[in-house]
Amino acid sequence: MKGEGVPPTFSGLPCDDQSQWGDFKKKYSTTHRAMWETFNAWVIEQGAPPLPDMEFIHTSEQANLYVYPQEIDYTDQRPLDQTWHRMDSSVRDTDGDLELPESMKNRPEGSALIYLSLGSLGSADVDLMRRLVSILGKTRHRFIVSKGPQHASYELAENMYGAEFLPQIKIIPQVDLVITHGGNNTVVESMHFGKPMIVLPLFWDQYDNAQRIDETGFGVRLATYDFDDAEMVDAIDRLLNDHKLQDLLRETKARIQGNSGVKVGADVIESVGRKYRETQQSL
Structure with missing residues (x-):
């Protein structure tokens, strides 16, 4: 997640001290720009729109999901637009049982x-x-x-x-x-x-x-x-x-646990699917 008040991605730097943010961004650009340029060229070759500068994925205009609990999210540092939806958790229930010694x-x-x-x-x-x-x-x-x-x-x-x-x-x-x-x-x-x-x-x-x-x-x-x-x-x-x-x-x-992240994600996906179907039917 990016925002003016959010430390550079992958930096591990604190929110309340921006003194090292600039140096990290410069070093990140130096080490990753060539790779990004190669990847962006490949993305364009596949018929997709160009990626935003130094981004490795596109952002959807319809809906974007991310999994992160509200308590540790950067909600105060970067308000997100209405396309973004947070899932507080998405915990699978497929692991086998474990009997402890x-x-x-x-x-x-x-x-x-x-x-x-x-x-x-x-x-x-x-x-x-x-x-x-x-x-x-x-x-x-x-x-x-x-x-x-x-x-x-x-x-x-x-x-x-x-x-x-x-x-x-x-x-x-x-x-x-x-x-x-x-x-x-x-x-x-x-x-x-x-x-x-x-x-x-x-x-x-x-x-x-x-x-x-x-x-x-x-x-x-x-x-x-x-x-x-x-x-x-x-x-x-x-x-x-x-x-x-x-x-x-x-x-x-x-x-x-009272705010099912899985349900949030499912509802968003269903909503996008329904809107797409309605759009196709109206053509």
């Missing part, structure tokens, strides 16, 4: 259940995953770990359970905290189920999601490869013991 369900007093998932690319960084396992393995908490494609390349600590693939939608409702790379799906799903987040961004929109989660108070952004061990442990403890945040997350969960 007794060690995860019957935890010692004061031990939280935490989900760690860095996506397929993040979890492929074995050194990063080993470091996280080492840090988190020393805490009193229990962890469910999405191990990813390199699952056989590292071992989990005794206070952990994990597998290459896990039914995330079945896990997030059961945990107290989510440690994530900041992918849009996991961010939206965590907000949908009212869970605080620690975000370790790796690329693209993950930086923006991480910054937005941090500056709106729904979690903590850490420097993925530069955080101190104590920073991670402190972030976990602060979020788990932030009772005001827990209250806010309960309210957020109720609002998002």
Whole structure:
């Protein structure tokens, strides 16, 4: 989403400090313009209109959908026209069930259940995953770990359970905290189920999601490869013991789940389809 008050896309820069926005835009243009020009030429060759400058997709004149919870959206920084429709969430219901091991369900007093998932690319960084396992393995908490494609390349600590693939939608409702790379799906799903987040961004929109989660108070952004061990442990403890945040997350969960994003999207698509059919019938 772009707007005068919105940080440059993919920058991960804060809303309240524009001092680095200009430099980022220049560097982004330098590194991406040639690619954009090639792609735009291809788009035109296919018979489509030219793309807006440095944009890689067209905007529809009829309807545009995006998935992002209102609480972390840039609603104050960039009012959108009437073609835009926000879906607060779009949570699938196709994951299989997950029966947690007794060690995860019957935890010692004061031990939280935490989900760690860095996506397929993040979890492929074995050194990063080993470091996280080492840090988190020393805490009193229990962890469910999405191990990813390199699952056989590292071992989990005794206070952990994990597998290459896990039914995330079945896990997030059961945990107290989510440690994530900041992918849009996991961010939206965590907000949908009212869970605080620690975000370790790796690329693209993950930086923006991480910054937005941090500056709106729904979690903590850490420097993925530069955080101190104590920073991670402190972030976990602060979020788990932030009772005001827990209250806010309960309210957020109720609002998002009470305003079906799937229905919003379906209604918009149906409306566009009906208008198109009426137009065709009138010809």
